[in-house]
Amino acid sequence: MYIVSGEEMRQVDRFAIEQIGLGGFTLMENAGSSCSRAIERQLKKNNRIAVVSGGGNNGGDGFVIARYLAEAGFDATLEVIAPRMKIHGEAYEHLLVYERAGRAARFYETDSEAVEQAIAGADVIIDAMLGTGVTGELKPPYKEIAALINRSRALVFAVDLPSGVPSAEAADIQAGVRADRTYMLAARKMNASLPGYRSFYGTIVPVDIGIPELAYVSAKADRRIWLDEQKALRHLPHRDPDAHKGQSGRAAIIGGSMNMSGAVMMAAEACVRAGAGRTTAVIPDDTLSAAAPQLKEAMYLPLPSESGEFARSAWGKVPEAVHADGVAVGPGLGRNVTNDIFPLINQLDIPIVIDADALLDLASDLEQLKIISRTSPVILTPHPGEMAVLTGLSIEEVQAGRFSLSAKFAKTYGVYLVLKGRETIITGPDGRQWVNSTGNAGLAKGGTGDVLTGMILAFLLQYEDPAEAVFMAVYLHGLTADYLAERADQISINASDISHELGTVICQLKQKCNEAGRTIDIRD
Ligand SMILES: NC(=O)C1=CN([C@@H]2O[C@H](COP(=O)(O)OP(=O)(O)OC[C@H]3O[C@@H](n4cnc5c(N)ncnc54)[C@H](O)[C@@H]3O)[C@@H](O)[C@H]2O)[C@@H](O)CC1
Ligand SMILES: [K+]
Incomplete structure (x- = not known):
């Protein structure tokens, strides 16, 4: 619609x-x-x-x-x-x-x-x-x-x-x-x-x-919302029967700090569950022993740390050290040491998702986004507070102008913008917008954003169209939260539950749409 x-x-x-x-x-x-x-x-x-x-x-x-x-x-x-x-x-x-x-x-x-x-x-x-x-x-x-x-x-x-x-x-x-x-x-x-x-x-x-x-x-x-689950069927992630792990993409997630090793691992788990072929957690080396037991499926790339966070010198090593087809940066980085994320955007021409603390570091480098030449998409996933920092506005101003502000920002900086909220708005660099209709207040809890970041990255590696990848990640993230809220109260939804139940929800969606005779409205 x-x-x-x-x-x-x-x-x-x-x-x-x-x-x-x-x-x-x-x-x-x-x-x-x-x-x-x-x-x-x-x-x-x-x-x-x-x-x-x-x-x-x-x-x-x-x-x-x-x-x-x-x-x-x-x-x-x-x-x-x-x-x-x-x-x-x-x-x-x-x-x-x-x-x-x-x-x-x-x-x-x-x-x-x-x-x-x-x-x-x-x-x-x-x-x-x-x-x-x-x-x-x-x-x-x-x-x-x-x-x-x-x-x-x-x-x-x-x-x-x-x-x-x-x-x-x-x-x-x-x-x-x-x-x-x-x-x-x-x-x-x-x-x-x-x-x-x-x-x-x-x-x-x-x-x-x-x-x-x-x-x-x-x-x-050119703004749309899907109110009908059947619309999602044509856009579900699809795996080739002959696929091997190299074809589903190598993901790297950069984040974590001594006090927040869970955030980067929740993003990594979501990335694995959302179908990335290989997922590497790039973490400060003194957090390795805390992070590694959290996820057996991930690989680890520890980089120099300082006071429980990445050392400033670590950031210069990232572009060479990371061998990936897509990267996400931000979950659990911490704010004690300044994170120098701009070299990632400048030197790694692969899809990059920027979330959480990394968005705050990006705020001072925004103007440079206009002049660098990249062919791969940059995806920013701010909540209204982070969007306020990125734009220099108050949270109230951000909320009152969610559509026009997102469109102006995405076009000005040539990025995909995911402005989170009750109805998350996804805006492409051309200004096209999609509003998400899934999700519930149970998502207002720490960790759900990290899971979304992992899902977006995994989907970017599996879809040709970045807009479709980002939208489907947001849609399925919310739909899984809705599925969870039907079984237990919203207050008890845990971020990792979303990763765990994602596959069930995709499966259920396929079944529902098949039962309904695939009456798909082509106007989506
Ligand atoms: N062809 C169309 O344009 C169609 C329009 N439709 C309906 O038409 C609506 C829009 O119609 P209109 O453009 O005539 O506008 P509205 O019917 O929404 O309002 C216009 C009337 O409101 C008065 N008004 C404006 N501000 C006011 C205020 N602050 N306090 C009190 N009165 C105020 C005006 O004096 C005018 O009489 C749509 O919301 C929809 O319901 C539908 O009939 C479908 C087709
Ligand atoms: K009315």
Whole structure:
């Protein structure tokens, strides 16, 4: 599913209407009929339903929904907050259709008390006041109606967006309707993936309204999310039956320190479990006896250490000492001795994943990334705090602008950026973005990032397209956490459990998709 800003959605709609010839009236009919069909599944026959509409096109969707629900025999009333005189275009035409079909809308302008009573007394409220067209803070009476809806005990279903939630990425969070479910039309709105807004939406239910793919291509909205496990099937790691270990790639993971030998070993284990042919842990030599017993499958390359971390002199030796097809650096490095990671990027033209403490060291060398010439990808995997250091912004600023900031950063420095979070965003150096839909709060625990780094590195060695490798690592990392959370509570998920269960999850995914008859949507 595409992810768009409010402005991009308007461009998509315009293209569908003006260039393709799908009329706005038809799109509204599609939106309303598809929504009402999806909403009906959540309703009981005796529910009192208040469809609360504004005067723009979001309100127009509400007129259509109210008609369908009434025709299906539900006790649904239409409460219109906008004055009749302010309703125009397709929305007005659909209001007329509703009335000509023998139904009467109630207007707040003339019957405010009855409207408020209908809202207060409803079992289900359908919020079709405002969608992508909202600007600024909610004005009266929308603000008061939103507060009334939020106070009610009814189930609240929003159409497209909860009313009042702004569609621009970095806008302040305003008071808005808090929905239990949001029936999201055509494409996912960008702010539904941003931490500040996500909680307004409740469960997000995508609703197709028949806009052709070309309309999105024309708007250059190259951001996507997979909400469907079957999409993953075509991208699962695949091993050639004749493969030998040399073909699955040699991985080197550089990290560890006296106090954090576990981090580099968790990354190494994940790398082994995710299919790398050979995995070498490059560690400070005085941590060898602590690290080595942790993983039998790894090889070790100990380098000079100082105060339990890599000695500064060790970094100059790394490019020559490491014989690998891909390298990851960062897990458990520690911050007492400055890590000199830039020679790795400059001298090793193999895929490189930069994570954890190594990102903080890279922050001072960022400008050099622009001038070096490499053919192999550089992948940065910051959490919001590390991204704040990389960009010189606050964590709040990073979180409010996750999409645009990631795109600008990845394009400026020519890197793949994995900005972690509830919905991790992966951005390619060309600005294309993928949002991950898997994972849960159980991942908010030390070590899960190290495991992800190991998985990304292993997949980079097995996939031709780095974007696909990175995305699949993030996707399967989250999916395995979801699998674990189904069996034991989220709080008990251990990072290494993800490595241990990865194979089971891939296997289950293959089985599920086979059972479903491989109905794969090619638009992913
Ligand atoms: N062809 C299309 O464009 C389609 C649009 N659709 C719907 O149309 C919506 C967008 O429609 P519009 O662009 O008309 O915008 P909206 O209906 O979201 O909002 C516009 C209305 O909100 C009012 N408004 C704006 N800011 C406000 C504030 N702060 N407080 C109170 N009132 C405020 C405006 O005066 C205007 O009446 C989408 O979210 C979707 O639900 C769907 O019908 C599908 C097709
Ligand atoms: K709405």
